[in-house]
Amino acid sequence: MSTENTAITESSTSRFVRIKEGELDMQLHYNDAGSGAQTVVMLHGSGPGASGWANFNRNVEPLVAAGYRVVLMDCPGWSKSDPVVSTGSRSDLNARALKGLMDAIGLDKVHLIGNSMGGHSAVAFALANPERVGKLVLMGGGTGGLSPFVPMPTEGIKLIGALYRDPTIDNLKRMMNVFVYDTSNLTEELFQARLDNMLSRRDHLENFVKSAEANPKQFPDVGHRLGEIAAPTLLIWGRDDRFVPLDIGLRLVTGLQKADLHVFSRCGHWAQWEHAEKFNRTVLDFLAH
Numbered sequence: 207m208s209t210e211n212t213a214i215t216e217s218s219t220s221r222f223v224r225i226k227e228g229e230l231d232m233q234l235h236y237n238d239a240g241s242g243a244q245t246v247v248m249l250h251g252s253g254p255g256a257s258g259w260a261n262f263n264r265n266v267e268p269l270v271a272a273g274y275r276v277v278l279m280d281c282p283g284w285s286k287s288d289p290v291v292s293t294g295s296r297s298d299l300n301a302r303a304l305k306g307l308m309d310a311i312g313l314d315k316v317h318l319i320g321n322s323m324g325g326h327s328a329v330a331f332a333l334a335n336p337e338r339v340g341k342l343v344l345m346g347g348g349t350g351g352l353s354p355f356v357p358m359p360t361e362g363i364k365l366i367g368a369l370y371r372d373p374t375i376d377n378l379k380r381m382m383n384v385f386v387y388d389t390s391n392l393t394e395e396l397f398q399a400r401l402d403n404m405l406s407r408r409d410h411l412e413n414f415v416k417s418a419e420a421n422p423k424q425f426p427d428v429g430h431r432l433g434e435i436a437a438p439t440l441l442i443w444g445r446d447d448r449f450v451p452l453d454i455g456l457r458l459v460t461g462l463q464k465a466d467l468h469v470f471s472r473c474g475h476w477a478q479w480e481h482a483e484k485f486n487r488t489v490l491d492f493l494a495h
């Protein structure tokens with residue numbers, strides 16, 4: 207997919223595809239930029255109004271400029287993808303959707319970058335389809351499960367739940383103020399864009415609440431299976447992550463076969479956005495060597 211001579215924007219890279227994978231028969235939205243021999247798929251987090259573009263808009267261009275094709279998948283139940291109620295493992299459901307997307311657009315093997323829920327989903331995909339994963343980059347996610355140090359659900363996860371149940375601008379600001387370490391970077395424009403995304407798909411908001419009621423453990427603990435994953439893995443964690451705490455990163459770096467952990471200081475749950483330049487440099491170096 208070539209976007210040479212075309213500005214890389216959400217609309218210029220926006221695509222839809224029909225997938226059939228197991229019980230999933232649905233339309234997915236994704237963004238597709240660049241034309242390299244290697245493809246990086248980015249998987250977003252689970253907050254209301256999240257999308258591939260909302261989570262990774264600061265990361266697409268540098269990777270495309272370095273020669274990678276970049277695909278952002280909007281998970282089932284988010285943004286312009288079809289709605290779903292998840293009653294089992296949402297990590298596995300997203301992994302099946304990713305397999306369906308890769309089959310439909312002809313991607314054999316990819317590197318995966320996952321933020322939060324996207325990290326849980328990347329690990330679920332790697333467990334189910336090891337031969338189709340090159341390298342993994344996980345931020346603020348990779349396995350569910352308890353933290354021995356931080357009361358759970360964390361304050362950030364509680365704020366996500368409150369926003370899904372009562373999608374107001376005040377609840378949105380409460381959640382987003384906890385995403386990042388330095389809240390001075392959050393603009394009214396950013397709040398408004400996220401609010402618009404959120405309110406444009408009330409079905410997604412209602413389905414998330416129904417899913418959590420049907421199964422509160424949407425992202426199961428796969429700690430006991432991490433040793434099966436041989437893909438080289440870069441873990442990037444915000445020291446000040448108030449959604450998925452740093453000690454989950456320590457469990458991952460201990461359990462995965464080949465993992466390095468980088469902890470960014472003055473950084474919350476959105477490392478790829480809050481410290482985009484350092485994130486992009488670190489990821490490009492990891493992918494190249």
Ligand SMILES: O=C(O)/C=C/C(=O)/C=C/C=C(\O)C(=O)O
Binds near residue numbers: 250450
């Ligand atoms: O409950 C979990 O472990 C996962 C939580 C998330 O995926 C939270 C993600 C929030 C975002 O990054 C977002 O943009 O909504």
